[in-house]
């Protein structure tokens with residue numbers, strides 16, 4: 001999965017999508033994930049980094065990562081053409 | 084594996100910024116976490132007594148009662164509260180009200196016996212309700228309780244039993260009336276406008292068998308209009324004055340029932356209840372003015388009795404509950420499932436109960452629907468609430484659940500939880516045990532022919 005190219009994200013979690021004109025806010029862990037995606041990190045890599053950093057378990061990460069991806073997709077922020 | 088050296092986890096969340104439609108609270112939640120109730124840790128309470136758990140604040144009851152009492156006694160010389168048992172008849176709660184000086188107001192034989200067992204003097208029990216048995220009436224007459232007659236059939240029953248007992252019971256009639264409020268509750272008592280109430284009073288006076296002591300009404304519940312109480316007070320005063328004129332008989336009290344709102348937020352109301360609902364002072368002002376204006380002799384004002392329920396106990400009750408799971412619905416909406424369902428939170432059908440997480444949270448929120456655990460579609464605690472990001476196992480506090488939930492709760496698929504009261508020294512006391520399977524199965528019988536089966 002990739003974040004659409006022209007989507008910009010600020011450090012404090014403000015996202016603007018010039019294609020649709022929509023803006024969003026995300027929390028810090030959301031910013032982290034989006035930046036990982038922009039760096040083309042693999043899903044497994046991202047989950048591992050989160051698990052190393054945060055006090056939680058892999059089942060929770062798994063579930064929340066999946067849910068977040070779903071939300072990004074529903075918000076038209078993912079580039080699905082690459083698939 | 085969890086490790087405390089790592090950073091605190093919060094799940095990732097994204098929220099669309101709606102241009103021109105600012106969220107009332109921006110990205111911020113509307114309140115602080117509620118980590119303690121009356122100085123006692125919510126997490127510790129849940130650990131010690133289990134979850135879900137009803138928690139009652141003795142301090143809030145006493146403070147609310149003191150405020151209400153003062154609101155009335157400042158404005159009217161003779162005021163008596165009678166605790167409406169059905170609102171919350173946990174014995175410990177009743178005892179707090181009785182310690183404060185409240186009489187008891189009951190509506191069934193079960194509640195009557197509870198009040199007696201709690202040690203309330205029979206003379207200070209008001210017996211309302213349309214379904215009093217012969218045995219109930221006999222008991223009430225022997226104890227010299229205040230019998231509030233609901234219909235003519237009951238009046239004749241009371242006269243009959245009084246004759247047998249050779250006693251003259253103290254009675255009042257319940258009056259219903261148009262107070263400008265819709266819907267009008269005309270199914271209880273005798274109607275004022277059609278003259279039914281006046282007829283009933285005449286029958287009582289001519290019978291000579293009953294001591295007509297008071298006049299009663301209860302015009303509705305969660306009433307938002309103080310003027311409706313003024314109307315009710317004027318109409319009852321009218322009857323009292325007519326009795327004086329015709330029979331030279333003064334009644335001792337006017338009982339205006341219950342019905343004042345708590346600070347809860349009614350479903351669909353735009354403003355939170357604490358801003359929108361009139362306070363008890365406004366009701367006290369309307370009622371006192373009407374009574375003082377009606378009676379010409381200030382030395383002969385009747386006692387004002389109030390059977391206030393909800394407004395005195397709602398704010399003192401909390402429900403601690405745990406997050407079982409988070410889900411994403413097909414609509415994209417977030418759903419949080421908690422371990423308390425509508426079977427113990429009957430008032431979720433009425434109110435948008437305030438819900439607060441019991442642990443610190445960041446300012447990120449999500450619009451969430453809060454479901455109970457009942458496997459039923461109607462099991463919704465809040466349809467739409469902006470909540471911080473809760474994790475499985477987190478605790479939440481549901482506010483203002485002290486009225487009616489602990490009496491109207493149903494046992495359904497799980498067992499009803501414990502209830503504790505926190506005293507003025509911040510010590511929690513268990514006041515009702517949780518049910519066990521035996522609580523229920525002990526009442527059941529399986530006929531002999533159904534006992535055996537093979538699967």
Ligand SMILES: Cc1ncc(COP(=O)(O)O)c(C=O)c1O
Nearest residue numbers: 167301304341342390391392393
């Ligand atoms: C006769 C009577 N008195 C008092 C009450 C208490 O009402 P509330 O809780 O609205 O104050 C009720 C409630 O239904 C009632 O029926």
